Amino acid sequence: MSLFAAQIYPGQGLGFLVLGASLHDILTRLKAEPQRFPKLDLVYEYTSPVKEPVVLNLPTNGLRLRFDGPQQRLRLIEVLDFTKSQLTYKDKDVLRPPTAAQTASVQPEILSGPTFRHIYNRLLGPTFPGEYIQPETGDETGMGVYVLSYPGIAFTFPLSGSSWSPKKDVVSLLSSSTSHPASSMAIFKGDSWPDARERLYVQTIDPRDTFAAIFKGKEPVADEVRLVRIHGEGHLEVVRPDAVPPFWIKLGLTSPQELVAVLGPPDAIYRKNDQRMSIHKARPASRTYSRTDERLQDDSTDTDQSSAHTATDDSDEENEDGEVAGNVSGECFYNYFYHGFDILISTPATPSQCPPSKKPANPEGIVPTNAPSRLVASKVILHGNVPGSYPFNRHRRCRWEIVYLKPEKGQDVVNSESPFEEVEERLHQEWKSIYKNTEEAKVRQRGMVLNRDWGDSPGSSCELLGGWEESVGGKRTNPSGTEDVRGLGNTTLFGFPGLVFEVLKNGTVSGLTVF
Incomplete structure (x- = not known):
């Protein structure tokens, strides 16, 4: 195994490990070099994986x-060895490589980290006094730690309680013969560690500034999607960095050309071919069937491994009324892994109905007269990238808000971090007027269990893409090695007008389809 070699950038990053980078980006880069990074341990809070910090060892x-939970941005880099x-x-x-003479004469712990003299004289120079943390009660060693901070970087030195005195200056404390080398180092955003730790997970970090500072503009960073606001009726407001105006996706109207012009070309294109959930679609009482011999067309731009590349016959059921996915009509997904969502490109359909509390933007629900002859964005799948879920690390986490659920006094905005129990209750209140009674509402909004373990996932009604076998947090083996364990297990689908939620067993929303 070759050592990881990297330059330190205080307040910015360690090599390609840049503060503000997403968990998805970091994991993807680390997994691309298994010889250099052979082991990745992900630690997260099972009951609250998108609110509490995520740790990657x-x-x-x-x-x-260390990453924050809601945005999954890198907040702290620690060197422990x-x-x-x-x-x-x-x-x-x-850490200067020891000479042969030093290796033979010096104790091993002395060579385990940089000394204060080396940091002071050769690397960073003088700084303000640090912070001493007393040993824990009952610690027989009596060893505390002295944290020496510089802007954006800090070193931790073991220091016994008997050697510590507030009257001694930092040079006297750490350069004595009894002092130890640094045991760890931290890179963070802030003037000092005591200042940074108070707002470590909440301060705003713009990765564009960090990338520009480290790589001097050689690697341009695209304008990321910070938030997707759902306004109902198929209207989504895509919020980007402060200096970049938002972009509106209007389902049934926005063209693929408009998407590419603003969001860039998709990372992959997925040709729909799975119809296992088509039985749940509403069908009229009578229908005329016609048999046509249509086959899936191969496409060189289809880079998603879960896409179908072989020609197959479509059944009678699959061919009806142009509902065939991935046929000659050109229906497909635009996969935006970097942005955290997928967009279904298909023939237009009337968007979902207007929420009762909102004034309709399109009162008559009119689709343009030339709509049947062109392709438009018809559905958007927002991915939560929840640690422990089956599709973890396929997409970057995409945050969202349901804007038409205006919070009343004492309520929070319904967003991607809200427990589904709260989301469900607020949506029940919003849409209860469209049902005849409570029983009808419960029947229409009951959950459907989705098993992720048996091959590819269903891909028609709710457009949930499969093919995550290679992702971190996916397939795992239990200690006995006898059976596979799939993260947080089966998920449940819950539908509301214009929305389909995929919910994990712990109540976290793993994905949201807007149509």
Whole structure:
């Protein structure tokens, strides 16, 4: 295994590990180099995986990365073992390789990290006094830690309680013969560690600024989607960085050309071919069938491994009224893994009805007269990238808000971090007027269990894409090695007008389809 070699950028990053980068981006990069990063341990709170921080341990490399839960942005980089990575600052080694004589004469712990003298004289220079943390009660060693902070970077030195005195200056404390080398290092955004830790997971970090500073504009960063606001009637407001105006996706109207012009070309194109949920579609009492011999067409731009690349016959049921997915009509998904969502491109249909509390934007629900002859965005799937879920790390996490559910006094905005129990209650209140009675509402909004373990997932009614076998947090083996365990297990689908939620057993929304 080759050592991970990286430059330190205080307040910005460690090599390609950049503060503000998404969990999806970091995991994708690490998984691309299994020889250098052979082991990835993901730690998250089972009951609240999108609210509490997510920790990614790299034990082979001596690193630990901390991400916030809602945005899944890298907030803190920790070096826990200096000997397992080759780190430099302005081309100077943080831990100088020992000579043969030093290896033979010096105690091993002395060579485990940079000394204060090396940090002070060769790397960073003088700084303000640090912070001493007393040993825990009952600690027989009596060892506390002294945290020495510089802007954007801090070092932790073991220091016994008997050696600590507030009257001693930092040079006297850490340069004495009894002092120990640094045991860990942290890279963060802030002037000092005491200042940064108070707002570590809530401060705003713009990855564009960090990337530009480190790579000097050589690697342009696309304008990320920060939030998707759902306004009802198939209207979605795509919010991007502050200086970039929002972009509106109007289902049934927005063309593929408009999507590509604003969002860029899709990362992949998925040709729909799964019809296992078509039985749940509403059908008229009588229908005339016609048999046509249509086959799936191969497309060189179809880079999604879960797409069908072989020609297959379509059944009578699949051919009716142009409902065939992936046929010559050109119906397909635009996969935007970097943005965190997929968009179904198909022939237009009347968008979902207007929420009762909102004035209709299109009172007559008119589809343009030339609509049948062109393709438009008809559905959007927003992915939660929930740790432990079956599709984890296929997409970056996409945050959303349901704008038409205006919060009353004491209520929070319904968003991607809201427990589904709360989301369900608010939606019940919004849509209860369209049903005859409570029983009808319960029947129409009951859940449907979705099993992710048996091959590819269904892909028609709710457009849930399969093919996540290679993702982190997907297929795992229990300690006995006798059976497979799939993260958080089966999910349940809940439908409301214009919305389909995929909900995990812990009540977290894993995905949201807007149509």
